[in-house]
Amino acid sequence: MAKLSDATNETLALPGDALREGVVTALREALGAGLIDALIKPNDDIWVRVSADVWQQAGRVLRDTVGCDYFCFISAIDWMPSPFGRSEDDPTAPPPERDTAIKQGYAGGTTRMQVFARVTNLSKHFGVTIKADVPDDAPMIDTWVPVYAGANWHERECHEMFGIGFQGHPDLRNMYLPTDFEGHPLRKDFPLLARMVKPWPGIVDVEPLPGDDSEEGTE
Amino acid sequence: MTDLADRQKLSYIAAQAADARLNVELETEGMTLNIGPQHPATHGTLRIIVRLDGEQVIWAEPSAGYMHRGYEKLTEVRTFPQVTSLVNRIDWLGSFANEVPFILAAEKLMEIEAPPRAQWIRTILFELSRIANVSLFLGDLGVQLGAITPVFMAFRDREYVLNLIESATGGRFHPNFDRIGGLKDDLPEGWITETKQVMKKLRNFCDEIEALLFGNEIFQSRLRGIGVIPADVAKQYGLSGANLRASGVDWDLRRDQQLPLAYDKVDFKVWTHPDGDSFARCWIRLQETREATKIVDQLLDGIPSGPVMAKVPRIIKVPAGEAWVSTENPLGEMGYYVVSKGDLGPFRVKIRSASFNNISIVPWVLRGVYVPDVISILASLYFILGDIDR
């Protein structure tokens, strides 16, 4: 299997997945250094990471060469752990110490936010998850609208929820929120407002979780 | 547009002339009309802004978000089992179907599989939720077009399915029955025979609707040739479910994917239609409902015995990783991209809902159609607000 990073701990003993390895090969041939990383789970799924400047070209390669003409979605992941934890903090107590290290997932990453998309090849029955790092200081990336027309709405939603700009998008306005909404809700540093208004009721009256991990049983 | 539109235009000259005289006094650009958010036709609070030239739409834009509940943010503060009950409410008509892809993604990350009995029952409930969802669509289709009677038959027959789901899971609309590793409970006694009876009734209902609605000439002339979506446009926009198959694309996630559900143990037909018009979309949903009843019958005959829950720890911590699972939900392809960091709850969940993509094509498909056709095209695309807005 093709593994360009140690993002996961896959073993080498499994047989290769020629279909998905072919995808990586095609991308590497077309993008060259633009293809930064790839992760294949044999006969299961494939993740690839490309650099931000070949994002649109990668989309075209996927659509035309690899044959993934079905557009599933585009969204983003904010890898920063939430400073609010799970929004269960007791407002009267000082906030606890939290781990703030940004650690990306499959196929690696170097920035806090990553844009990712999923496209499917209907005839060969496989899909590809493609990721790209978005620079932290100026979160912008090219639009996929010329490649897949359906990306229009997904990029609008991504923009309003994460604040990522999509260059070349014909009509980048808010999808769900009012036009004058301030902030980008799905970023981790945007608090869950419901929990700000009224603290999590479990602080006071939740039962402790039953037992611990070593105790096994049904349900 | 085709010459069909030209002929329609010619035969409408009288009203156009009258409207032109009015437009001179009102606005010359065409009339802007708000369909919704409070409107009998839209399935919930969807607002569509159309700009009309007489009765023809020159520009249309849906404005969603009246029901945005912030699911993706909410999942970040929930534990994995809690997300199940949250996620029921995305597509509230076929609600068991919303839980399944999420549970499957979590099970994929944990690298466990539900026992066979649980997989079969999951599939049965999945198909039942499909029947519940689409039978309401069939009734509502009549209402959108003016036939007010079939919807009562739809509700009456849907009650049987909801009673089944309630007797098995405890909830008619929001069962909250799936658990990581299996199901909450086993099926009650007599449920299997009862379900077989109900499937017969549902097949009768499908025949009734086919005769009453689909055989009606007015129905056909309202829907045939309206809102044609070619296959490549459908794929570009990510249309799924019956909408995609109506454009001739043979893609069904039940057949074309390996998931730990019992679909590979049954025979079923995947219906496609070459036309891509509104009639094709509605017709395919009717056939799929019948097909779903047959799937349930086959499944009921062969449920394996055994436990319904795998051995999972009491407190579930899903190992770090990312997983994408999508299933053929009643509305289309619904998928969850779950990112876990080894915690009690997910780190990020991206919910890919079918109706979001299905409605993103509305600006494209509504150009040049008449106002009544706006309603019939929206009816045939079939969305649920909770699915669009999450």
Place this chain on the structure above:
Amino acid sequence: MIFAVDLPYWAQSLLRVLGGTVAVLLPAGTIVYLFLFKMMSFMQSRLGPMEAGPYGSMQLFAEVGKWLQKEDIAPARADLRVFRAAPIVVLVSTFLLVAVVPFGPDAYFTNFEAGVFYMLAVSSISTLGILMAGWSSANKYSLLGGLRAAGQLIAYELPMVLAVIGVVIQAGSMNLQTIVLKQNSDSIFGFDGLGYPYILTQFVAFMVFMIAVQAELTQTPFDMPIAESELVSGYMTEYSGFRFLIFFIAEFATAGVFALIASVLFLGGWGVPFAWFGWDAADPGSIDNWMNIGGPLIMFSKMMVLTALIMWVRFSYPRFREDQLQRFAWKVLIPVSLVNIMLTAIFKVAF
């Protein structure tokens, strides 16, 4: 005169006015209760109103009371005089229509020589009222509904007219009373047990007439002007309270009156075949006096049958799109009724 009493003129006029009101409102009320509340409910496998009165029979009175006590709202930018006048115009046309319908040998309001002509002319006054309602509501939905209604109602006037002409040719007169008398006294090929209701020979015209009536009433499948799932209520959207009540009553009253007219033209009106009782059409005095009570009852039952048909189709069919509706009127109904007239004329001369 029903009674052998000489009533002074003012009493006669009062009787006529009361009779006219009853003739319009009683069918409306019965139709609303029986068909809209009960028949529709049973067809949809539900019970309908059951609370108000035994089996919900007082529901209509409850509804009338509810509508009457509502606030009188008009949109701020509406043209108030036209807005207020529109429902009255629509209801007035129904009352005008019922003026020429004969209910019995002597029970009629006027014995108008050009009854058919008058009836067809007056039935289009409601179009005016609908247009007024649509325009004055200052609401885009109402405007759309009003425009659609205008096109539809004008388009379906013609099939109605042409369908009726066949009957007029057969009867040889435009007087509705004469048409009734002829239907009940003529014989079919010498067999006079059935009279000669024109539905037998004018079946095509009957179908065309009923379809045109369905369109004139803006009932499904021709209810584009009110298309509920698109335009909320079309031209009636901004109306509430008493004014909506008038529209509501007018819709069902007109359905009843058109059914009365259809039964006069095609089903033999207030009569039973005269041969059963040995009456003679040429001598009106030979018809028994009790027919003046029986006539209205017979008319009522024939009207109920036809209205049941109209309502049944209403609850079952989806609606046409506006251009399909127009195409149907101009390209199908009008040629069919023209051919019908031609054939009627030929056969009238031949036989």
